[in-house]
Amino acid sequence: MAQPAHPTATHEGIMASPASEHGGGFPPFESHTFLSQLIWLALAFGLLYYLMDKVALPRIQAILHDRATRLSSDLDEAQRMKSEAEAAGAAYEKSLADAQAKARTIAAETRAALSSEAEIRRKTLEAELNDRIAASEATIRTRTAEAMGSVRSIAGETASAIVERLTGTAPDQASLDTALNRVAIPH
Amino acid sequence: MAVKMDPIHQFELKPLVSFGHIGNQEIAFTQSALYMFAAVGIIALITIVATAQRSVVPGRMQSVAEVFYEFIGSTLRQSAGHGSERFMPLIFSLFMFVLVLNMFGMIPYAFAVTSHIIVTFALALLVITTVIVYGFMAHGTKFLKVFVPSGVPGWLMPMIVAIEIVSFVSRPISLAVRLFANVLAGHIALKIFAGFVPALLAAGAWGAISPLPLALSVAVTALEFLVAGLQAYVFATLASIYLSDALHPGH
Numbered sequence: 001m002a003q004p005a006h007p008t009a010t011h012e013g014i015m016a017s018p019a020s021e022h023g024g025g026f027p028p029f030e031s032h033t034f035l036s037q038l039i040w041l042a043l044a045f046g047l048l049y050y051l052m053d054k055v056a057l058p059r060i061q062a063i064l065h066d067r068a069t070r071l072s073s074d075l076d077e078a079q080r081m082k083s084e085a086e087a088a089g090a091a092y093e094k095s096l097a098d099a100q101a102k103a104r105t106i107a108a109e110t111r112a113a114l115s116s117e118a119e120i121r122r123k124t125l126e127a128e129l130n131d132r133i134a135a136s137e138a139t140i141r142t143r144t145a146e147a148m149g150s151v152r153s154i155a156g157e158t159a160s161a162i163v164e165r166l167t168g169t170a171p172d173q174a175s176l177d178t179a180l181n182r183v184a185i186p187h
Numbered sequence: 188m189a190v191k192m193d194p195i196h197q198f199e200l201k202p203l204v205s206f207g208h209i210g211n212q213e214i215a216f217t218q219s220a221l222y223m224f225a226a227v228g229i230i231a232l233i234t235i236v237a238t239a240q241r242s243v244v245p246g247r248m249q250s251v252a253e254v255f256y257e258f259i260g261s262t263l264r265q266s267a268g269h270g271s272e273r274f275m276p277l278i279f280s281l282f283m284f285v286l287v288l289n290m291f292g293m294i295p296y297a298f299a300v301t302s303h304i305i306v307t308f309a310l311a312l313l314v315i316t317t318v319i320v321y322g323f324m325a326h327g328t329k330f331l332k333v334f335v336p337s338g339v340p341g342w343l344m345p346m347i348v349a350i351e352i353v354s355f356v357s358r359p360i361s362l363a364v365r366l367f368a369n370v371l372a373g374h375i376a377l378k379i380f381a382g383f384v385p386a387l388l389a390a391g392a393w394g395a396i397s398p399l400p401l402a403l404s405v406a407v408t409a410l411e412f413l414v415a416g417l418q419a420y421v422f423a424t425l426a427s428i429y430l431s432d433a434l435h436p437g438h
Binding site for chain 2: 027028029036039040041044045052053055056057060066
């Protein structure tokens, strides 16, 4: 190939291969296509960048963010409900324990009240009985004393009557008393 | 038949609508541009149409969008650290764009947009420009600390700074060439191995060993799917790492 023939092939690239059948050079190095490729690349990539920057990425980010907040709020809600249920359980346990304690107190109080009442009643009854016993004893004692007094006068009268019948004369009061005193039963 | 065997033919741009020339530059709506807009359409379908209902319990397509979002988000956070959220639209767009274009390239008879170095270089340059512009905007001249690592002895400093500058400048080149070369080489290899099959079948008795390149091209296809996904990820990760320099220079 003669040297002057080369510049006439204006569209030939820097790595023009004379062996290739399609007439041109090595397509990626054919510099006459560069400007056109750059223009379309700039338009296509610019459009892509605009779409991604303004529409796609904010939207995907919002979707992911929404999901994350939704998940965490749901988890928080579940946690809150769990602690609420636990608090309710604890409150139930507490009220149960309170009720049991209250029941125990009431039972104990009632028992104490009843037993003290019974005690009081028993004591009054006892005192009453004691009084009555004492009164009875006093009556018995006076009656005994009275009876004992009557025994002496009856014995005197009987003795004087016996003596009068035997002797014909009534004994005088002084000798009767002496005789009675000699046989008197000591109380 | 001979044209179909040419492994370079698949990378040729075919103008669908031509708008004339500027200098020696032909301005045309090519199949490459069509694939670019198709990629934008697919990505919009996944990330915008599928998420339109904003379901708390996502459907399949919305799950895909969410998985991509969280995957890129975590990659960016791990690579660029605190404050990297502002670059999420850029990294997400880059990853999805490169991924979908690479995957389009795997469809038989389709065109791989990322096999053209001007496309990958423009994307790499976009990343580096963002690093430089944001770095100076956020940190002023302190951004230059990127070239001055801390804890280096003074006599070593000139050499280290020179190395850092070279490494910084080579970043867009490596970023662009890595993606471009992977896609290009993969598609050429695929075409060559697949081309062996009819070539051997046409060569009489040699046709007996034609299952070999067939099996190989199946394996290479699987590998290319891996490369298509992996290179998109590598591109996004490296871009994130470079952006971390703009966020936290001088460490």
